[in-house]
Amino acid sequence: DTAVSQTPKYLVTQMGNDKSIKCEQNLGHDTMYWYKQDSKKFLKIMFSYNNKELIINETVPNRFSPKSPDKAHLNLHINSLELGDSAVYFCASSQGTRGYGYTFGSGTRLTVV
């Protein structure tokens, strides 16, 4: 199946821990993104990578560090997790840098306790 796949789907962890979320796309897209959806369903971009190069970094705390080992993968590492980091994190990809043809993954629900 062609898709954007994220793992894990659910992540429950304690405050202060470090965790990673992984994302892979097999659509041949060269741009990948991380979006955060809060408890009010508001979706906001965090990062964007084009061909492994960071092109968008939207005022995200530096506890969040994206890494793109190749253009099909974009991982998100979060250090020193806080209660306010609880949210659903969506990975997405698109072809080119114009934002057309976005495909979203099914999300990772992160709960910090």
Place this chain on the structure above:
Amino acid sequence: GESVGLHLPTLSVQEGDNSIINCAYSNSASDYFIWYKQESGKGPQFIIDIRSNMDKRQGQRVTVLLNKTVKHLSLQIAATQPGDSAVYFCAETPHGGNKLVFGAGTILRVKS
């Protein structure tokens, strides 16, 4: 369900009726607009898009209208079905950019 406790605008329609979901966007420089549908536990799913040089675009059962004068976007769904129940988001892309700026979302409930 997942919408309990959310304070998003809600549109309730009878199955078979037409639905109209509205959105005000923020940036007059945006030149590409998209409607997404999000079902419970899933990611946003593309429905229809429109570029700023158009004011109307039709798909299967859906129509998007763009009014740049008042920065307004609407999604019309014909013959709404129970499977259309979801949260609907409009999104805009600033000119030359690739990030999506999402609106707040509208819950659509379809009554059988």
